[in-house]
Amino acid sequence: MDPIIVAVLGVLFMFLLILLQVPIGIAMAVTGVVGYGLLSGFGPAITIIATETSSTISNPDLAVIPLFLLMGNFASVAGLSGDIYKLAYAFLGHRRGGLALSTVAGCGLFGAVCGSSTATAATFGKVALPEMLDRKYAPHFAAGCIAAGGTLGSLIPPSVILIVYAVIAEEFIVTLFIAAIIPGLISIGAYFIAIMIYLRINPKAGPAGPRMSWRNRFKTTLRCWGVILILLVVVGGIYGGVFTVTEAAAFGAVLAFLFAVGRRKMTRRMFWDALEGTAMTTAMIYGIIIGANIMTYFVTVSRMPDELVGLISGSQMPTFLVLTLLLFVYLLLGSIFDTVAAMLITLPFVLPLIIDMGYSPIWWGIVNVVVIEIGMITPPIGLNVFVLHGVAQDLSLTTIFRGIVPFLLADIGRLIILVVFPILIMWLPGILG
Amino acid sequence: MSSFEQIDRAVKRFTRMIALIGLVGLLTLALATVLDVMLRWIFNSPIVGLNDTYSLFAALIIASCLPLCIYRRGNITIRFVGNIFGERATNVLDAFGGLVSLIIFSVMAWQLWRYTDQLARDGETTWVLNWPVSPWWRLVSILIIICVPVTLITVIQSAKSAIREKDASGRVESSSAQPREGNN
Numbered sequence: 321m322d323p324i325i326v327a328v329l330g331v332l333f334m335f336l337l338i339l340l341q342v343p344i345g346i347a348m349a350v351t352g353v354v355g356y357g358l359l360s361g362f363g364p365a366i367t368i369i370a371t372e373t374s375s376t377i378s379n380p381d382l383a384v385i386p387l388f389l390l391m392g393n394f395a396s397v398a399g400l401s402g403d404i405y406k407l408a409y410a411f412l413g414h415r416r417g418g419l420a421l422s423t424v425a426g427c428g429l430f431g432a433v434c435g436s437s438t439a440t441a442a443t444f445g446k447v448a449l450p451e452m453l454d455r456k457y458a459p460h461f462a463a464g465c466i467a468a469g470g471t472l473g474s475l476i477p478p479s480v481i482l483i484v485y486a487v488i489a490e491e492f493i494v495t496l497f498i499a500a501i502i503p504g505l506i507s508i509g510a511y512f513i514a515i516m517i518y519l520r521i522n523p524k525a526g527p528a529g530p531r532m533s534w535r536n537r538f539k540t541t542l543r544c545w546g547v548i549l550i551l552l553v554v555v556g557g558i559y560g561g562v563f564t565v566t567e568a569a570a571f572g573a574v575l576a577f578l579f580a581v582g583r584r585k586m587t588r589r590m591f592w593d594a595l596e597g598t599a600m601t602t603a604m605i606y607g608i609i610i611g612a613n614i615m616t617y618f619v620t621v622s623r624m625p626d627e628l629v630g631l632i633s634g635s636q637m638p639t640f641l642v643l644t645l646l647l648f649v650y651l652l653l654g655s656i657f658d659t660v661a662a663m664l665i666t667l668p669f670v671l672p673l674i675i676d677m678g679y680s681p682i683w684w685g686i687v688n689v690v691v692i693e694i695g696m697i698t699p700p701i702g703l704n705v706f707v708l709h710g711v712a713q714d715l716s717l718t719t720i721f722r723g724i725v726p727f728l729l730a731d732i733g734r735l736i737i738l739v740v741f742p743i744l745i746m747w748l749p750g751i752l753g
Numbered sequence: 754m755s756s757f758e759q760i761d762r763a764v765k766r767f768t769r770m771i772a773l774i775g776l777v778g779l780l781t782l783a784l785a786t787v788l789d790v791m792l793r794w795i796f797n798s799p800i801v802g803l804n805d806t807y808s809l810f811a812a813l814i815i816a817s818c819l820p821l822c823i824y825r826r827g828n829i830t831i832r833f834v835g836n837i838f839g840e841r842a843t844n845v846l847d848a849f850g851g852l853v854s855l856i857i858f859s860v861m862a863w864q865l866w867r868y869t870d871q872l873a874r875d876g877e878t879t880w881v882l883n884w885p886v887s888p889w890w891r892l893v894s895i896l897i898i899i900c901v902p903v904t905l906i907t908v909i910q911s912a913k914s915a916i917r918e919k920d921a922s923g924r925v926e927s928s929s930a931q932p933r934e935g936n937n
Contacts, residue, residue: 340846341830341849342850343854345829347853370864378813382811383811387779460773578898603823604828606819656831
C-alpha cells in the first residue's frame with residue numbers, strides 16, 4: 321500500500337481510538353506501531369516500543385519536568401501563591417480592578433514557579449476568587465480573570481510545555497525560555513488592557529481597593545522574600561547562565577520544600593499529596609511523549625510530512641493563509657485536548673511545514689503554546705474553565721465563559737501581534753544567544 | 754468485602770507506595786544536585802559522576818509513576834462519545850481503552866525485558882562511573898510489568914461498572930413497568 325495512504329489512514333485510526341476513549345498516548349503508540357509495521361514489518365515495529373520508551377524516560381533534558389512539577393507542588397503547599405498575590409496587590413490593588421490586575425500579575429509570577437496552566441488556574445481559583453467575590457467583583461469577571469490568567473503559567477518560563485517542545489523539536493530549552501520573555505510580558509500587558517477597557521465600560525464589575533503606603537508595600541515585599549528568592553534563583557539562575565536548567569529546577573524544588581517545612585505547612589499528608597500530584601502529572605506527560613515519539617517514527621517513515629510540505633508549496637497557497645488555517649486548527653485542538661497532547665499529536669506534520677515556510681522553530685514553539693493556551697479558555701471545552709469550575713462549583717460554566725470574552729479578545733490581539741511581528745519572539749534569543 | 758475489592762485495595766496501596774518511593778528518589782536527586790553545585794562553587798569539587806547517573810535515576814523515577822497514573826486513570830482521555838451516550842457507554846469505552854492499553858503495556862514490558870537482556874549481554878556501563886546499567890533497566894522493566902496487572906484491574910473495574918449500570922437500568926425499566934401493569 322502507498323505509504324501516504326497508510327499515513328492518512330493511520331491518522332484517522334488514531335483519532336478514532338481517541339474518540340473511543342483510548343488514552344491519547346496509547347492511541348498514538350498503537351497507531352505508530354501498526355503503521356510502522358505495515359510499512360517496514362511488524363518485527364522492527366514492536367522493538368520501537370522498547371527503544372522509544374527507554375530513550376524517553378532516560379532523557380536527562382526531559383527529567384527537569386518532574387523537578388519543576390515538584391517545585392510547583394511544594395510552592396503551593398508553602399502558600400507561595402498567596403504571597404505572590406499579596407505582593408501584586410500591594411502595588412496594583414488601589415487601581416480600578418486592582419484585584420483583577422493583581423490576579424493576572426500573580427498568575428504570571430506563579431507561572432514562573434509552577435510552569436503549568438491548569439495548576440495556575442486551580443491555585444488562583446482558591447487564592448484570588450474568594451477575595452474578589454468578597455470585594456464585590458462581578459463573579460463572571462473574577463472567574464474570567466483567573467481562567468485566562470492561568471494560561472500564563474504555560475508561557476512564562478520555566479514552562480513544562482516549552483521543555484517538551486524543545487526536546488521534541490531538538491531546540492535548546494534555554495533559547496525557548498528566553499524567547500518566551502517578551503511574549504509573556506505582552507500577554508500580561510494585553511490582559512491588563514482588557515481589564516481596564518472592560519472596567520471603563522462596566523465600572524462596577526471591579527471596584528478599586530484602598531491604596532497601600534510605600535512603607536507597607538516595602539513591608540509586604542519583605543514578607544514575600546521567599547517567593548522572590550525562588551524566582552531569583554530559578555529564573556535568574558537560568559537566564560544569568562549560573563545554572564543549567566536541571567540545576568535550577570533542583571534548586572527550585574529544594575527551596576520550595578524548605579519553605580514549606582520552615583512555614584510549618586508541610587504536614588506528612590501534604591508531603592505525600594505533593595508527591596502524588598507530581599507523580600500523576602509526570603506519568604501523564606511522559607505517557608503522551610512516549611506515544612508521540614512512536615507515532616513520529618511511523619509518520620517519518622511514511623514521508624507524509626514531506627508530501628504535505630510539497631503539496632502546500634505546490635498549491636501556491638499564500639503563507640499567511642496556511643498559517644491562519646493552522647492557527648484555527650490549533651485553537652480547536654486546544655479547546656478539546658490538553659496542551660501537551662494538542663502539540664505532540666500535530667508536531668511531526670506541522671514543524672516541517674513551518675520550517676519549509678521559512679519560519680524559525682523557536683518562533684513556532686512560542687506561537688504554538690500561545691494559540692493552544694487560547695484554546696484552553698475557548699468554548700466548547702476549554703480545560704482551564706473546567707478546572708476553575710471544579711474549584712469553584714458555585715460558578716456555572718456559562719458565567720465563567722461569559723467572563724472570558726474580554727480576555728479572549730485580548731488573546732486574539734496578542735496572537736496577531738506575535739504572528740505579524742516575529743521579531744518580538746526572536747529578538748531576545750538573537751542578542752542573548 | 755469481595756476478593757476483587759481486596760485485590761483492588763492492595764493494588765491501590767501498592768501503586769501509591771511505588772510512586773512515593775520514586776518521588777522520594779526524585780527529591781533525593783534534587784538534593785544531590787544542589788549539593789553538587791554547592792561543592793563545585795565552594796570547593797571546586799563536584800560529586801563525581803552525578804550527571805552519569807541522571808539518566809538511570811530518571812528512568813526509574815518515571816517508571817515508578819506509571820502504575821499509579823494507570824490505576825487512577827490519570828492518562829488523558831477524551832470522554833466525548835461516552836458523555837453523549839451515558840454512564841454505561843463511558844464504562845464500556847473505558848474498558849475498551851483499558852484493553853488497548855493492556856496490549857501496549859504487555860508488549861512494552863516484554864520488549865523492555867528483552868532490551869535489558871541485551872544490555873546485560875553487551876555489558877553496558879555508564880561513562881564515568883562504569884556502573885553496569887542492566888540492573889537499573891531490570892528494575893524499570895519490573896515496574897513496567899507491574900503496569901500490566903494494574904491495567905487489567907482498571908479494565909475489570911470498568912467492565913463491572915458497565916454491568917452494574919446495565920443491571921441498574923434494567924431494574925429501573927422493570928420497576929417503572931410494574932405500575933403500568935398494575936394499572937392495566
